[in-house]
Amino acid sequence: MIGDIRKVTAKIAERFKHRFYGRTFQCPVCHLELALVDVNGNRLLVCPVCGVVLDVEEVYGHAVPVVLDVEVHRPQPKMRVHPLATHLPIGLYPFAVLGAGLLFVASILEPLIKIPLFSRAPVLADATLVLLVLSVGFSVVTFVSGLRDWSRRYRKRPYAQIRLKIAFSVVFLLLGGLAIVLHASGAAFSAGTGLVDLGSPLALMLAVVELVALGAGMVVIATLGHVGGTLVFGR
Ligand SMILES: [Zn+2]
Numbered sequence: 001m002i003g004d005i006r007k008v009t010a011k012i013a014e015r016f017k018h019r020f021y022g023r024t025f026q027c028p029v030c031h032l033e034l035a036l037v038d039v040n041g042n043r044l045l046v047c048p049v050c051g052v053v054l055d056v057e058e059v060y061g062h063a064v065p066v067v068l069d070v071e072v073h074r075p076q077p078k079m080r081v082h083p084l085a086t087h088l089p090i091g092l093y094p095f096a097v098l099g100a101g102l103l104f105v106a107s108i109l110e111p112l113i114k115i116p117l118f119s120r121a122p123v124l125a126d127a128t129l130v131l132l133v134l135s136v137g138f139s140v141v142t143f144v145s146g147l148r149d150w151s152r153r154y155r156k157r158p159y160a161q162i163r164l165k166i167a168f169s170v171v172f173l174l175l176g177g178l179a180i181v182l183h184a185s186g187a188a189f190s191a192g193t194g195l196v197d198l199g200s201p202l203a204l205m206l207a208v209v210e211l212v213a214l215g216a217g218m219v220v221i222a223t224l225g226h227v228g229g230t231l232v233f234g235r
Contacts, residue, residue: 012219013226020164025063027054030234035160036063046071048159049234074153082145083232089142090225092135093176097214099128100179103189104211107196121194129183136176139221143169161227168224175217182210 018024021035030050039045039056045065046053053069103125110118146169150162182188188206190197196207 009222009226013223016168016223017164017227020167021160023063025056025065027052027234028065028067032230032234034065038158038160039063044068046074046157048154048157048161048231080149082142082149083228085138085142085145086225086228089135089139090221092131092138093221094218096128096131096135096179097218099124099131100183100189100211100214103128103194104196104207107189107198107207110195111198118195122192123194125183125189125191125194129180132176132180132183136173136180139169139172139176143173161231164227165224168220168227172217172220172224175213175220179210179213179217182206182213 017033021033021037023036024033025036026032027034027047027050029052030047032047032049034045034047034054036056039054043056044053045056051071051074052067053071054065055068057064057066103121106118106121106124109115146165150156150166154162186192188196188203188210190203197203
């Protein structure tokens with residue numbers, strides 16, 4: 001089961017990655033996938049994971065990286081805020097998505113069957129909002145600490161992986177912000193019942209927009225986590 005989820009995530013991440021990476025080659029030391037476009041004018045590239053300085057030659061259209069040196073003075077902080085901070089949004093966000101999904105299903109079932117549990121929907125709606133605000137709010141800390149790592153640890157060098165992460169973080173904040181505004185306003189999930197008023201086309205449309213934003217955010221955050229993982233563990 002977990003293996004299947006990982007495979008699906010990796011497939012989705014792969015699709016997004018290659019749009020950003022273009023042609024790639026592997027670091028000969030840690031096997032991290034590196035983008036050819038990041039090689040500088042002197043044909044040099046420092047591997048972001050293992051810190052080797054690579055001289056990348058193109059031979060018959062193939063990138064051939066040769067290890068020249070090791071960047072000894074790269075700061076390797078023991079307490080790395082970014083990889084730690086990332087787990088709060090990644091851990092909480094899926095439960096916010098689950099909460100909104102359950103509320104939507106309950107909205108469809110409620111007119112058909114009467115279960116006392118439906119009267120608890122406002123509690124689930126509130127819990128979903130709390131989870132959303134915590135996960136999206138804390139992702140700002142993750143984003144800022146990531147930018148700080150990029151400027152200090154990686155000396156603001158261009159890396160396709162980091163460009164992708166910055167772009168996707170902005171997209172995640174926008175999608176998460178949209179979902180928070182829709183959820184908190186009570187326009188999609190009614191503040192009184194916690195459910196979608198299916199009689200109102202506007203409420204139904206807003207609820208669908210919220211669910212789509214949440215679902216897209218899930219794909220974005222999974223890709224962020226996957227790419228981030230490659231920057232910690234190599235391949
Ligand atoms: Zn490497």
